Amino acid sequence: MKAMILEKPGQRLRLAELDRPNPGPGEVLVRVEACGVCRTDQHIVDGELPPPPFLPLILGHEAVGRVEACGEGVESFEIGQRVGIPWLGGTCGQCWYCRHDAENLCDAPSFTGYTRHGGYAQFTVANADYCFGLPPNIDPLHAAPLLCAGLIGYRAYSLASDKAHRLGLYGFGASAHILAQLARAEGREVYAFVRPGDEEGCRFAVELGCSWAGFSDERPPRPLDAAIIFAPVGALVPAALRAVRKGGVVVCAGIYMSDIPSFAYRDLWHERIIRSVANLQRGDGINFFRALERVEIRTHVQPFALEEANEALEALRQGRLQGAAVLVIA
Ligand SMILES: [Zn+2]
Numbered sequence: 400m401k402a403m404i405l406e407k408p409g410q411r412l413r414l415a416e417l418d419r420p421n422p423g424p425g426e427v428l429v430r431v432e433a434c435g436v437c438r439t440d441q442h443i444v445d446g447e448l449p450p451p452p453f454l455p456l457i458l459g460h461e462a463v464g465r466v467e468a469c470g471e472g473v474e475s476f477e478i479g480q481r482v483g484i485p486w487l488g489g490t491c492g493q494c495w496y497c498r499h500d501a502e503n504l505c506d507a508p509s510f511t512g513y514t515r516h517g518g519y520a521q522f523t524v525a526n527a528d529y530c531f532g533l534p535p536n537i538d539p540l541h542a543a544p545l546l547c548a549g550l551i552g553y554r555a556y557s558l559a560s561d562k563a564h565r566l567g568l569y570g571f572g573a574s575a576h577i578l579a580q581l582a583r584a585e586g587r588e589v590y591a592f593v594r595p596g597d598e599e600g601c602r603f604a605v606e607l608g609c610s611w612a613g614f615s616d617e618r619p620p621r622p623l624d625a626a627i628i629f630a631p632v633g634a635l636v637p638a639a640l641r642a643v644r645k646g647g648v649v650v651c652a653g654i655y656m657s658d659i660p661s662f663a664y665r666d667l668w669h670e671r672i673i674r675s676v677a678n679l680q681r682g683d684g685i686n687f688f689r690a691l692e693r694v695e696i697r698t699h700v701q702p703f704a705l706e707e708a709n710e711a712l713e714a715l716r717q718g719r720l721q722g723a724a725v726l727v728i729a
């Protein structure tokens with residue numbers, strides 16, 4: 400099979416011809432149709448996260464494909480069924496977090512495309528218990544970004560409090576463009592913050608129903624109830640704190656962020672909250688896909704061939720994408 404492999408952080412991915420993997424007990428072999436390119440992939444390639452436990456590595460944790468073969472003991476999926484493979488690739492089931500409804504914080508987790516191979520390939524093997532069954536008629540290209548941008552975005556959205564009527568989104572990329580549509584459909588007002596000068600990003604946000612779109616160094620016209628930061632820019636944390644009302648929540652949704660500059664205690668005062676979001680729980684996925692049955696969300700995607708994964712990562716690095724980059728795998 401063809402795969403794009405990471406041989407060393409800091410280097411471009413390389414196209415390789417590898418043996419097709421075999422599913423072990425509890426695993427499924429999936430013929431990948433599309434795989435989203437996530438900000439986390441870029442951080443892994445650029446060496447901004449701890450190095451993966453083995454190299455070469457196949458990245459990709461927003462994979463959509465069809466089950467090609469089931470390993471021993473897999474009963475939840477059938478051959479030919481369409482599934483989605485998310486970032487959370489496995490948990491220990493035994494640590495304190497797993498036993499206390501916090502599997503996203505598991506002490507011994509595995510992550511797709513980071514501590515196990517992912518979807519930048521024609522085939523991949525995944526733990527069946529951590530895959531999501533998808534509707535058979537779903538379009539893989541448009542569904543791929545739901546697996547991380549959508550799902551971890553949804554977890555951040557859930558943690559931003561259900562009382563948050565006025566919601567700010569800092570960084571209007573793959574996650575924000577999905578959440579903005581969901582939040583609008585649920586009757587919330589969405590305020591989008593894009594990088595200064597990105598007029599096109601503002602237009603895109605307004606087109607998707609945001610009440611206001613402006614640059615991240617601007618104040619919103621009204622205080623926000625909550626803000627979610629998707630851009631990996633630490634300076635946005637104090638900016639977002641100043642944009643939320645008393646008791647407001649600022650959620651940092653990324654796996655990596657540049658350092659947060661120091662700020663005055665009065666910006667945090669009055670019970671404002673800063674928190675991060677890590678990974679996902681399988682329940683987030685179940686709730687998210689259930690919400691999508693009520694609300695129609697149109698993901699905006701820019702397709703790339705598998706061989707163009709480096710170009711997709713570069714477009715993401717430079718902020719040249721509107722919506723999400725997706726590798727379409729033949
Ligand atoms: Zn655990």
Ligand SMILES: [Zn+2]
Pocket residue numbers: 437438439440460486547548
């Ligand atoms: Zn991701």
